Amino acid sequence: MAMDSCKILGYHIPKETQVLVNVWAIGRDPKTWENLSKFRPERFLELNTMDYKGHHFEFIPFGSGRRMCLAVPLASRLLSMALGSLLHCFDWSLANGVKPEDWI
Numbered sequence: 001m002a003m004d005s006c007k008i009l010g011y012h013i014p015k016e017t018q019v020l021v022n023v024w025a026i027g028r029d030p031k032t033w034e035n036l037s038k039f040r041p042e043r044f045l046e047l048n049t050m051d052y053k054g055h056h057f058e059f060i061p062f063g064s065g066r067r068m069c070l071a072v073p074l075a076s077r078l079l080s081m082a083l084g085s086l087l088h089c090f091d092w093s094l095a096n097g098v099k100p101e102d103w104i
């Protein structure tokens, strides 16, 4: 919610306008991300200066600022446990006829 009228990138934002941040588009901005549709999690190891804790606006899965996700420490631990359990407990394969590149 805009606390005051302001200008953002030349657009006039009246006071009390609800402004939504398009996190999906930010995470797919070709100015930041190379081969942006490719599933390449190791990109985050290469970009070791960028984190997900709300300091780098190019990547804000938990939001940023005062109203960002309260559970970042919990979620970042739980996610690897949940993923590890799923990978450990099931044999994964793609459905008949589906190729990995179909997801890109």
Ligand code: HEM
Pocket (backbone or CB within 6 Å): 060, 061, 062, 063, 064, 066, 067, 068, 069, 070, 071, 072, 074, 075, 079
């Ligand atoms: C992968 C897991 C999670 C992701 C990606 C995620 C992401 C987010 C995002 C994007 C927001 C909104 C931030 C904003 O408005 O700027 C949010 C808010 C919030 N999240 Fe999460 N979240 C996750 C897990 C959790 C968990 C496990 C909990 C609680 C146990 C939690 C509790 C909250 C709460 C309470 C807020 C509201 C904070 C506020 O409005 O002040 N989140 N989360």
